[in-house]
Amino acid sequence: MAFVPSERLHLGAEAEVWAGTWMGQDAVRKLRRPRKWRHPDLDNRLGYRRMMSESRLLIRLKRCGLNVPAVWDLDPKSGRMILERMPGLPLIEILRNGEISQEFIDKTLRNTGALIRRLHREAITHGDLSTNNILVDENGKPSLIDFGLAAIDYEIERFGIDLHVIDEILGASHPEQNGAIDLLLEGYASEELRLGEPPEQSGGAVPTATQVLKRLEDVRSRVRYHG
Ligand SMILES: Nc1ncnc2c1ncn2[C@@H]1O[C@H](COP(=O)(O)OP(=O)(O)OP(=O)(O)O)[C@@H](O)[C@H]1O
Ligand SMILES: [Mg+2]
Known part of the structure; x- marks a missing residue:
């Protein structure tokens, strides 16, 4: 090589x-x-x-x-x-860097949500959506890396879990950025509004953004209930 x-x-x-x-x-x-x-x-x-x-x-x-x-x-x-090689820094570093404007961070979080929705529309779940596996370039454009645990999926649960993983990480590792997950989820939902209903994939219908967001709520309350 x-x-x-x-x-x-x-x-x-x-x-x-x-x-x-x-x-x-x-x-x-x-x-x-x-x-x-x-x-x-x-x-x-x-x-x-x-x-x-x-x-x-x-x-x-x-x-x-x-x-x-x-x-x-x-x-x-x-x-x-x-x-x-994808340009930029991991999202974890962007969120921790006190010198980056809130406007840039907010835009980045919305873009990240939109990119995750585009991934899900292809019937693919990432499996390890941490702030280390999202790289952000100087324009706030994200890229996704590390697909070792990704899979083709039609079951709604794994889509909900993808969002729950990033939800937990944003809450636990970046508490100073409160509301980060809401911006990301806003981006996730608006991308679907922009693109319309997800197209049928070879294995069937992909869950809609609304269905996945509902499942995220279910996963959250399950976790709260069982600790
Ligand atoms: N295509 C890429 N462009 C730029 N940086 C990358 C790229 N792929 C990996 N990296 C850098 O290398 C790091 C580790 O890569 P990756 O996440 O794919 O490995 P990993 O499977 O998480 O490894 P481990 O489980 O051993 O931590 C990333 O967090 C990123 O900083
Ligand atoms: Mg990784």
Whole structure:
């Protein structure tokens, strides 16, 4: 692979991510890290399946025009993937940076909600919607990364859970930004108003924004009730 690494961006439990160039373009290389506690055969199979699924969904979403990284190269056997490097900072850093205007933050949160709705309209749930997996460029335009836990879905529950994950994170990790989730959900709902009813997908009908927002309320009250 013609990847020229420059700096390591991330070393997590599952993946090591390097920034660099690929064919002269800004790229990242995502390397799957072996999980020592898992049997190597099982670990290889799981890792292979995850990387195949992540790249397949990214390619599909890119084709639909969503702001996600292009997949430029893939070697699932050795657990390596070359992706387009998305510009900007993780949403977590935008929310924590005291010098960024509230106007920019509000716009970013609405845009993020709209992007999540566009993802859901393609019958795809993300599975790990944390403020680390949303990158924001200088114009407040978000992109989504890290589709290792994403899936094609028609069941409303996983759509509701996607919103609940970001709801909990915004509430717990960014309490100073109160009302953040409301702006995000406003963006989620307005995107549907703008685009109309979600189109039928190959596997059937996708839940509407109104249905998913209702399910989020159900998940919230379940969590409140059961602790
Ligand atoms: N396409 C990309 N463009 C820019 N930065 C990226 C890209 N992909 C990953 N990164 C950076 O690397 C970090 C980790 O990547 P990613 O979220 O895909 O891995 P992960 O599956 O969460 O890994 P782990 O579970 O080990 O933490 C991201 O939070 C982001 O900072
Ligand atoms: Mg991640």
